[in-house]
Amino acid sequence: MAKDAVDRLTPMGVMVLALLREGDMHPYEMVRLMRARHDDRLLTITNGTLYHTVSRLHRAGLIDELGIDREGNRPERTTYALTDAGREAVMTWVQRELPRIDRPADFRIALAEAHNLERPEVIDILRARRLALVEDHARHRDGLHAAREKSVPEQVLVEIERQEALLAAELGWLDSLLDRLETQVLPWGPSAFQNSDRYRAQRKAAQQ
Structure with missing residues (x-):
């Protein structure tokens, strides 16, 4: 292709x-x-x-x-x-x-x-995605912490705060999905x- x-x-x-x-x-x-x-x-x-x-x-x-x-x-x-x-x-x-x-x-x-791909391949791809999300979440979390230590006004941090929360939530969801895929609780394909x-x-x- x-x-x-x-x-x-x-x-x-x-x-x-x-x-x-x-x-x-x-x-x-x-x-x-x-x-x-x-x-x-x-x-x-x-x-x-x-x-x-x-x-x-x-x-x-x-x-x-x-x-x-x-x-x-x-x-x-x-x-x-x-x-x-x-x-x-x-x-x-x-x-x-x-x-x-x-x-x-x-x-x-x-x-x-994603159901067009085989289960093992989807698991591998989502694991790679998880690694990228962990890095991005840590970057937002640490940046938020550093900004607050410097007394940056909270009103200019709300977008970063939201993104950090969304990344944390997605990681929680992704862990659940991977568990269901790996244990084959979730029908696939x-x-x-x-x-x-x-x-x-x-x-x-x-x-x-």
């Missing part, structure tokens, strides 16, 4: 590729699934943006057209499938963004799609949910 192909992926592009890992779909189904799963928590979802993204992915060779269907008075719908290059691209993007602590918006997308009633109901509703 060429690095520039991964670099050009947008968060929407990653989510489209991840959806197609679940099965062949037309863009209307993609939009409906994203909204049913409340993916608008992570990014802005509009029909125009998604259709433009699908077009770009197709031109890049990351997805293929399977055919065009038309039922009754419905508009034509083109069904797409993931190519091998697209499958590799989404996994590479998640592998790259999951350990980073400097791009929180992209991390949320990577975390939402596509096979853990594709056969669930809720999953099947979502796919069926989105296909209407």
Whole structure:
């Protein structure tokens, strides 16, 4: 997989590729699934943006057209499938963004799609992320302590104070997640949910 192909992926592009890992779909189904799963928590979802993204992915060779269907008075719908290059691209993007602590918006997308990676790999990546978070937390904690020793006014420290608290909370959450992954209490991977009633109901509703 060429690095520039991964670099050009947008968060929407990653989510489209991840959806197609679940099965062949037309863009209307993609939009409906994203909204049913409340993916608008992570990014802005509009029909125009998604259709433009699908077009770009197709031109890049990351997805293929399977055919065009038309039922009754419905508009034509083109069904797409993931190519091998697209499958590799989404996994590479998640592998790259999951350990980073400097791009929180992209991390949320990577975390939402981390189930596309195998459990041992996710554990290793999150351990690397934890090391970076520990360093960043210590930097904020020590900087806050030093500033207070110098009698820096509290009102100019509130942002640092907040960030230190958020980093501490994320470390606590991450430790819990790693424990659940390592003890296999947390089901993991596509096979853990594709056969669930809720999953099947979502796919069926989105296909209407």
